[in-house]
Amino acid sequence: MPRPPSAMRRQILDSALRLFAEHGFRGTSLHDIAVEAHCSKASLLYHFTGKDAILTELLTPPAESLTAMVEELAALDGDQAVETAVTVYVGLAMRFHLEVKIIFAELPEMLGHPVLAVIPRAVDQLAAALAGRSEEPRAHVRAQMVIGGVAVTVAADVDAPPGTMRAELIQGSLRTLGHTTG
Numbered sequence: 107m108p109r110p111p112s113a114m115r116r117q118i119l120d121s122a123l124r125l126f127a128e129h130g131f132r133g134t135s136l137h138d139i140a141v142e143a144h145c146s147k148a149s150l151l152y153h154f155t156g157k158d159a160i161l162t163e164l165l166t167p168p169a170e171s172l173t174a175m176v177e178e179l180a181a182l183d184g185d186q187a188v189e190t191a192v193t194v195y196v197g198l199a200m201r202f203h204l205e206v207k208i209i210f211a212e213l214p215e216m217l218g219h220p221v222l223a224v225i226p227r228a229v230d231q232l233a234a235a236l237a238g239r240s241e242e243p244r245a246h247v248r249a250q251m252v253i254g255g256v257a258v259t260v261a262a263d264v265d266a267p268p269g270t271m272r273a274e275l276i277q278g279s280l281r282t283l284g285h286t287t288g
Contacts, residue, residue: 256279
């Protein structure tokens with residue numbers, strides 16, 4: 107049964123997120139997380155059944171947000187789909203940049219995680235929206251370039267203020283997709 111949220115639980119999650127992003131999921135032990143969170147391993151295990159449970163809790167919000175994005179994009183076509191897809195995707199990628207970094211660091215293993223089962227369908231739906239629902243192969247190539255480029259950029263720890271990062275990712279994505287930016 108899940109435990110109620112607490113300051114210690116949040117501290118454990120924040121510590122695990124930082125450590126997983128820096129050292130990878132496999133490269134981080136429960137002991138490492140407990141030390142970083144300033145708690146005992148017993149306290150950590152009171153809040154979580156193990157490292158997989160921590161990872162599941164960390165990856166659930168991005169997976170849920172990806173699902174919500176797909177639902178939002180489903181009703182859009184053409185330029186509206188492209189512009190909304192770019193803006194929402196860049197926002198999600200920036201919001202969950204450490205989670206993206208974790209996923210990329212151990213991509214094959216991470217994609218097998220049950221919480222991330224939504225990713226392949228969501229990427230397909232995002233690509234369709236980024237392509238403006240076009241059937242042209244070049245539109246799909248550009249869409250995949252944006253998906254990969256945004257993800258790699260937010261996972262790379264580029265030293266840029268968030269506002270600059272967001273603006274450049276959106277403008278660069280729209281240019282890649284062949285849309286003029288203002």
